[in-house]
Amino acid sequence: MSLSPFFRSPFTDVTGGMISHQLLGRCQKEEARYMDCLEAYGLERGKVKCAHLFGDYHECSTLTKQLKRFLAIRHERQRQISQGKLTGDEKYVSPRVDSY
Amino acid sequence: MAEAFQVAKKQDLPPPGGYKPIPFKRIPAKSYFSGYTMFAGFIGMTIGSIYLYNITYKRILKDEIEMRSAKMAIYPALLAERDREYLKQLRRNRDAEAELMRDVPGWEVGTYYGERVYKLIPPDQLVEPIFQEYYAHSDIKEWNKRANIKLLS
Numbered sequence: 606m607s608l609s610p611f612f613r614s615p616f617t618d619v620t621g622g623m624i625s626h627q628l629l630g631r632c633q634k635e636e637a638r639y640m641d642c643l644e645a646y647g648l649e650r651g652k653v654k655c656a657h658l659f660g661d662y663h664e665c666s667t668l669t670k671q672l673k674r675f676l677a678i679r680h681e682r683q684r685q686i687s688q689g690k691l692t693g694d695e696k697y698v699s700p701r702v703d704s705y
Numbered sequence: 706m707a708e709a710f711q712v713a714k715k716q717d718l719p720p721p722g723g724y725k726p727i728p729f730k731r732i733p734a735k736s737y738f739s740g741y742t743m744f745a746g747f748i749g750m751t752i753g754s755i756y757l758y759n760i761t762y763k764r765i766l767k768d769e770i771e772m773r774s775a776k777m778a779i780y781p782a783l784l785a786e787r788d789r790e791y792l793k794q795l796r797r798n799r800d801a802e803a804e805l806m807r808d809v810p811g812w813e814v815g816t817y818y819g820e821r822v823y824k825l826i827p828p829d830q831l832v833e834p835i836f837q838e839y840y841a842h843s844d845i846k847e848w849n850k851r852a853n854i855k856l857l858s
Contacts, residue, residue: 657824657825658825660824661823661824661825661826664822664823665823668835670817670820670822671822671832671834671835671837671838672835672837673817674816674817674822674838674841675835675837675838675841677809677812677817677818678802678805678806678838678841678842679841681805681806681809682805682841682842685805696844697842697843697844697847698797698798698801698842698843699840699842699843699844699847700790700794700797700798700839700840700843700847700851701790701794702847702850702851702854703787703790704787704790704791704794705791705836705839705840705851
């Protein structure tokens with residue numbers, strides 16, 4: 606994983622990535638912490654030392670764990686419905702349409 | 706040929722007194738207004754309608770201000786109502802998840818098989834759910850109602 610080119614020059618800056626979570630994004634804090642840690646340790650040592658910060662940053666920006674949680678819960682619910690353990694009114698718990 | 710002299714002749718003669726004179730002069734259309742009158746009438750009607758439009762416009766502005774003020778006044782109350790319902794639903798979701806995943810091995814409520822979603826925050830800090838998590842226990846119809854709310858309204 607490389608975040609920046611080996612030699613930075615105006616030629617590589619022409620097509621540089623200018624998007625950041627710092628512009629009032631959801632992951633502003635996580636990205637700042639991870640980038641500070643990377644800046645302190647560099648890329649090679651940072652891969653090992655900042656792994657916990659990277660975990661939170663990755664989860665914040667891709668929301669994979671929350672999605673996997675949803676998939677597991679839904680799978681279990683469908684399994685219980687098809688087995689007949691959940692019937693009638695207890696099958697689903699639906700929120701109000703304007704509450705999210 | 707001999708019959709022509711015995712029957713009274715009927716000839717195509719001019720009427721007695723002669724023909725009337727043929728009218729050949731142009732008959733232009735009757736003009737009610739002259740050009741200047743038309744311009745003056747147009748300007749007068751424009752001035753009158755501008756006056757009436759401005760009266761109506763002021764009334765409409767007042768109505769818009771009132772509507773905007775009313776919307777701004779009730780906005781916090783509506784927002785608070787929605788937030789209350791959101792938090793209540795989060796609690797219901799948590800209870801439903803606990804009830805559902807009771808017999809699943811390794812599952813803890815709020816985690817993914819024991820692994821916390823965010824590891825560096827205090828364990829009781831609220832992690833706001835994504836849309837799928839919020840609607841994880843819901844009927845497909847309710848899901849679609851909210852997911853397609855822009856298409857239907």
